[in-house]
Amino acid sequence: MxxxxxxxxxxxxxxxxxxxxxxxxxxxxxxxxxxxxxxxxxxxxxxxxxxxxxxxxxxxxxxxxxxxxxxxxxxxxxxxxxxxxxxxxxxxxxxxxxxxxxxxxxxxxxxxxxxxxxxxxxxxxxxxxxxxxxxxxxxxxxxxxxxxxxxxxxxxxxxxxxxxxxxxxxxxxxxxxxxxxxxxxxxxxxxxxxxxxxxxxxxxxxxxxxxxxxxxxxxxxxxxxxxxxxxxxxxxxxxxxxFDTAPPPPPPAAVVTPPAVAPARTYLVFFDWDKATLTSRASEIVRQAAEASTHVQTTRIEVNGYTDNSAAHPGARGQRYNLGLSKRRAEAVKAGLIRNGVPETAIDIHGYGEQHPLVPTGPNTREPQNRRVEIILR
Missing domain, CATH: 2.40.160.20 (Porin)
Known part of the structure; x- marks a missing residue:
């Protein structure tokens, strides 16, 4: 009993x-x-x-x-x-x-x-x-x-x-x-x-x-x-x-000064966790970026891929996995730009993995805004 x-x-x-x-x-x-x-x-x-x-x-x-x-x-x-x-x-x-x-x-x-x-x-x-x-x-x-x-x-x-x-x-x-x-x-x-x-x-x-x-x-x-x-x-x-799971404090606000040249046009494409495929909303943003590149003076287009700091695998293996995942996301966006008429030679892609998060978080945190690709028209 x-x-x-x-x-x-x-x-x-x-x-x-x-x-x-x-x-x-x-x-x-x-x-x-x-x-x-x-x-x-x-x-x-x-x-x-x-x-x-x-x-x-x-x-x-x-x-x-x-x-x-x-x-x-x-x-x-x-x-x-x-x-x-x-x-x-x-x-x-x-x-x-x-x-x-x-x-x-x-x-x-x-x-x-x-x-x-x-x-x-x-x-x-x-x-x-x-x-x-x-x-x-x-x-x-x-x-x-x-x-x-x-x-x-x-x-x-x-x-x-x-x-x-x-x-x-x-x-x-x-x-x-x-x-x-x-x-x-x-x-x-x-x-x-x-x-x-x-x-x-x-x-x-x-x-x-x-x-x-x-x-x-x-x-x-x-x-x-x-x-x-x-x-x-x-x-x-x-x-x-x-003791160490609290999110880090936000970075100090940057001092904004007027740029000497016209600012770059930036588009953000977000991805599901552990995915590198474009959603319908992501495809629409890629189409808008491709169209904008024909209306502004553009010398090159940067496509930078990122992940959050969670991973399907633990430790250093997870960091290596996220680095590859960020590059696959950048390649998926590049393919979308090409389908919408952007020349392949005008696109530079990079994968940064967990680096440069948009939203600071604690370790092993799934943050949707950090699972992204940035399209920068320069």
Whole structure:
């Protein structure tokens, strides 16, 4: 029942309405989150102990600890490499209620809790859905982490025969985790995103046994307690801020002076994302430019192609791809001018890729006004 409730809550978080598409992180970021912590039932081996006078107690049981409600919280600092990969350092705190200990010879009532704290080093990968032809308002990611957690058990069991057993001690051990999540950008706030995650944390106990105390009719004694592997399932809602995704400030206004010669006539032709084909509107603008070239004194016609800084491929490969795409757009406009009567020898074409954007943007941003070809009549 608790697992089903947690899964429903996670589904509700993922289904929350959003309108913006999350972007790949380049540079530093911070992340905080909190959520529900569900601990699997855990075996505890209670070894025979010794009385205060040194004599042995022949007892020894295998208990099954059952956890109820719990919570988790974390904070992390990381760095995105611009190609989907991220690395981060994380501090975490977990708490869970213990409400039952099974497998004992005599029935009893158990109450208490456990908690853990420590850190992980995580490596994550953001999945760009546009590479698969999906334009969804989120960026899913997966990750793994390794670290160290200090685990405290604080619980007691009172049996119907009057005996009692308690444990309150801290030990540490190696821990690891797997992460599945999604980031949802907040419209109008560059760099800020809501994150939803599922995490599975596993922990070993290699730093020695715990020590419990027991009181019964025979007296008081202590014995070692060893715990099996521990697993936490966590459902988390968080906030993440990437520091370098805000658009750069606009360039200062240029001082306009009267030109010494007649100004050039410029026409702008816009393209769909990752396309180099002329739309009907683009073809009309090319026709107008060709007609204007016959009515003004023109020595040459420059056709310059550009793209925005998003790409169908990541990193330097994407920049090379955009450079070729900008040239194909310029060639498409040149062909349109020739069809409308402009001599081929009068046209010079250039492809500039992501350089000289018409509208400054942050990295990996689809900006329609930057996907253009400029026709300049000189």
């Amino acid at each position: 608790r697992l089903r409730t947690a899964l429903l809550a996670m589904t509700a978080m993922v289904a929350a309405p959003v309108v913006a598409s999350a972007s790949t992180i380049t540079g530093p970021y911070v992340n905080i989150g909190a959520g529900y912590n569900l601990v699997q039932n855990q075996h505890a081996h209670f070894a025979p102990g010794s009385f205060a006078d040194g004599s042995d107690n022949a007892g020894g049981t295998v208990g099954n600890l059952r956890h109820k409600n719990g919570y988790t919280g974390f904070a992390s600092f990381g760095w995105g490499f611009g190609n989907g990969l991220r690395a981060e350092v994380e501090g975490v705190y977990n708490w869970s209620q213990i409400n039952h200990r099974g497998g004992t010879a005599v029935p009893g009532s158990t109450s208490g809790h456990d908690r853990s704290y420590g850190g992980f080093i995580n490596v994550l990968y953001d999945i760009d859905l546009t590479r698969f032809g999906l334009n969804l308002p989120m960026t899913p990611y997966v990750g793994v982490g390794a670290g160290y957690l200090w685990q405290t058990y604080d619980f007691s069991t009172t049996y119907t025969n009057g005996a009692a057993n308690s444990l309150n001690q801290t030990r540490g051990g190696f821990a690891y985790q797997g992460i599945i999540g999604a980031a949802w950008d907040i419209p109008g706030v560059p760099g800020l995103a809501v994150t939803t995650e599922y995490r599975m944390i596993g922990q070993t106990f290699g730093a020695g046994a715990y020590t419990s105390g027991t009181t019964n009719a025979a007296g008081s004694y202590q014995g070692n307690v060893n715990f099996d592997h521990r697993f936490n399932h966590q459902f988390i809602l968080g906030m993440r801020y990437a």
